[in-house]
Amino acid sequence: MSEHADLLVIGAGPGGYTAAFRAADLGRKVTLVDARPTLGGVCLNVGCIPSKALLHVAGLIGNAAEGASHGVSFSAPQIDIDAVRNWKEGVVGKLTGGLAGLAKRRKVTTIQGAARFTGQHQVEVATPDGPRRISFDQAIIAAGSSPVWLPFLPDDPRIFDSTGALELKTAPSRLLVLGGGVIGLEMAQVYHALGSRITIAERMGQLIPGADADIIKPLMNRLKARYEAIHLETSVTAVEPGEALTVSFEGPSGAWQGDFDAILVAVGRRPNGAALAAETAGVTVTGQGFIPVDAQMRTSQPHIFAIGDVVGQPMLAHKATHEAKVATEVACGHKAAFEPRCIPSVAYTDPEIAWTGLTETRAKAEGCKVKSATFPWAASGRALSMGRGEGLTKLVLDPDTGRILGAAIVGVNAGELIASACHAIEMGSDAADLALTIHPHPTLSETLGFAAEAFEGTLTDL
Numbered sequence: 001m002s003e004h005a006d007l008l009v010i011g012a013g014p015g016g017y018t019a020a021f022r023a024a025d026l027g028r029k030v031t032l033v034d035a036r037p038t039l040g041g042v043c044l045n046v047g048c049i050p051s052k053a054l055l056h057v058a059g060l061i062g063n064a065a066e067g068a069s070h071g072v073s074f075s076a077p078q079i080d081i082d083a084v085r086n087w088k089e090g091v092v093g094k095l096t097g098g099l100a101g102l103a104k105r106r107k108v109t110t111i112q113g114a115a116r117f118t119g120q121h122q123v124e125v126a127t128p129d130g131p132r133r134i135s136f137d138q139a140i141i142a143a144g145s146s147p148v149w150l151p152f153l154p155d156d157p158r159i160f161d162s163t164g165a166l167e168l169k170t171a172p173s174r175l176l177v178l179g180g181g182v183i184g185l186e187m188a189q190v191y192h193a194l195g196s197r198i199t200i201a202e203r204m205g206q207l208i209p210g211a212d213a214d215i216i217k218p219l220m221n222r223l224k225a226r227y228e229a230i231h232l233e234t235s236v237t238a239v240e241p242g243e244a245l246t247v248s249f250e251g252p253s254g255a256w257q258g259d260f261d262a263i264l265v266a267v268g269r270r271p272n273g274a275a276l277a278a279e280t281a282g283v284t285v286t287g288q289g290f291i292p293v294d295a296q297m298r299t300s301q302p303h304i305f306a307i308g309d310v311v312g313q314p315m316l317a318h319k320a321t322h323e324a325k326v327a328t329e330v331a332c333g334h335k336a337a338f339e340p341r342c343i344p345s346v347a348y349t350d351p352e353i354a355w356t357g358l359t360e361t362r363a364k365a366e367g368c369k370v371k372s373a374t375f376p377w378a379a380s381g382r383a384l385s386m387g388r389g390e391g392l393t394k395l396v397l398d399p400d401t402g403r404i405l406g407a408a409i410v411g412v413n414a415g416e417l418i419a420s421a422c423h424a425i426e427m428g429s430d431a432a433d434l435a436l437t438i439h440p441h442p443t444l445s446e447t448l449g450f451a452a453e454a455f456e457g458t459l460t461d462l
Contacts, residue, residue: 003134005031007331008123010115010276011142013041015308015320017099019140022328024106031109031134033125038096039103039110042144043317046163049095051186053088054168055348058193062350070387079194085168117281120301138303138331141283141291142324143276145269145309150178156241159263162187171195172262174228176247178236180207182347184266185219188227189349191264198227199258201234201249203267208347212360214374215408218390219349239263271310278304295337297327305331319343342406342425346415351391354418357406357425358396370406371399373431373455375447377411379462382442388412393447395421395431397455402430404452413444420448431455 009020012034020032036045043049064074103110111134113127123139125132147161158172165187171194177184180202188198200207200223206216207223207230224230234251244259273289284300285291291306293299299306305327308320322338329336342357363370377383377391391411397404407421424434431452439446453459 003031003132005029005109005134005136006138007031007328008033008134008136008139009142010034010123010139011041011144011308011310012036012039012099012110013142013144013308013320014043014317015144015324016041016140016142017103018321019142019307019324019328020108021102021106022325023140023332024108026328026332026334028332030106031111031136032103033111033113033115033123033134035112035114037112039099040092040096041142044092044095044099046166048317050088050092050166051162051183051190052348053091054084054166054190055186057084057087058190059350061193066387079171081168081171081194084194088166088168114275116275116277117279117283118277120281121303139305140297140324140327140331141273141276141278141299141304141306141310142308142320143272143310145271145315147265148268148270150236150265150267152237153239153263153265154241156239156245158241158245158261159239159265161265165191165264172260173197174199174260174262176201176245176258176260176263177266178263179266179268180204180209180230180232181266181268182208182345182349184264185223185347185349187264187266192226199260200227200230201236202230202232203235205233207232208353210345210359211347211353211355212394212408215353215355215392215394215410218392218410219347219351219353222351222390269309269315271312271315273306273310295339296330297323297338298330314343314345316343316345340426341428342422344415344418344422346418348415351388351411352414353408353410354414355406355408356418356422357404359406359408360396363396363405369399370396371455372396373451375450375454375459375462377444377447379450380442380444380447382444382446383411385442386412391444391447393417393451395434395448395451395455397431402432402455404429404431404434407448409447411444417445417448420445 006029009032020030023030113125115123115125175196177188238248240246271289273285273291282301297305307323309315326336326338344356347353374394378389394408396406434452439449
């Protein structure tokens with residue numbers, strides 16, 4: 001082998017760079033390989049971060065428009081789409097540049113290229129300058145995932161996935177979003193703010209199928225009033241390119257067609273496990289491309305670990321970073337295991353949707369006995385003072401012990417608020433613990449305490 005790594009990390013997303021940096025901090029000689037020229041993976045380059053930058057811009061436009069109902073009116077916004085794109089790219093550049101500095105400071109060797117296993121302790125990396133062979137003592141696979149594409153779609157630049165949507169080349173007059181999940185709804189919000197008329201087509205019976213229906217309802221009501229159409233239990237069967245993109249739909253009411261200027265395909269992501277030839281190293285890879293691991297993030301080969309999207313759902317950056325620290329610490333001889341009681345999910349829509357732990361939907365499917373306690377934001381002074389009383393905070397609890405098993409929030413800043421519920425679940429808290437915790441008033445965070453009081457029977461705000 002022309003090069004040797006004490007610890008090789010494949011993939012430089014949030015899981016990969018966290019693993020590399022933690023290993024370096026623990027004294028390992030680390031090589032970090034990724035196909036992109038900049039660190040950060042999908043999340044920083046073409047995912048979480050650029051989408052949130054654009055959602056911030058969309059929020060500015062939306063807040064200005066809603067000011068009229070509070071007695072403050074603004075003229076129509078003047079949108080410079082090139083400047084918006086530059087703002088987004090500037091945010092990404094600061095973060096990816098920061099990661100490069102952190103890697104250099106830790107003496108992590110970084111290589112741009114696609115890695116494939118050629119043996120139990122070897123990979124070959126296809127770099128822009130040709131193949132490089134690297135041997136390793138241990139490896140961590142953090143190869144991430146890729147957008148799912150529908151095979152019947154024609155090759156047309158007006159049809160793109162989330163990566164293409166973030167390029168923000170233009171704001172089409174009529175945009176069809178295939179998929180009513182988190183990614184599709186977030187990008188729909190951005191393009192709607194920039195002037196596009198939005199249609200959503202979702203195969204399932206509700207938007208964001210992983211969340212409870214009562215949490216989705218306020219979002220659904222708001223979007224129905226703003227978007228051109230939302231079609232549930234609907235599939236797209238064909239797309240014919242022409243002057244417009246003619247789309248054939250099938251839904252509960254039958255079949256029909258519609259014309260659109262662009263289509264965003266956001267129907268899910270698939271793991272990249274199959275792209276690594278990991279079987280060559282004796283690593284098990286499922287037919288779907290996932291790599292099974294144990295609680296210490298070990299694959300079927302004890303010296304090879306895997307983390308992040310490639311090991312299973314949920315495909316979330318914050319899950320990957322925690323798995324990364326476990327894998328690295330185990331590789332370095334420490335005792336560690338990935339055994340979370342809950343992993344939060346957030347849709348940065350307007351209103352935001354956040355949930356963690358056990359949902360009522362899952363409890364019902366698994367035959368678990370639970371009780372929910374809710375607090376409507378229509379009774380929250382802080383929410384009403386913001387003109388956003390449509391929100392809801394819900395706790396899912398063990399009816400016998402009062403232990404908090406799950407939580408869900410819909411409303412402004414739900415993604416920030418859910419962390420308190422995550423901490424409560426991890427600490428094994430019951431409703432009384434949360435109800436007796438003094439929350440500041442007036443805040444949105446106190447709705448968690450109010451929901452706990454509702455379970456305890458001590459609530460006086462309703």
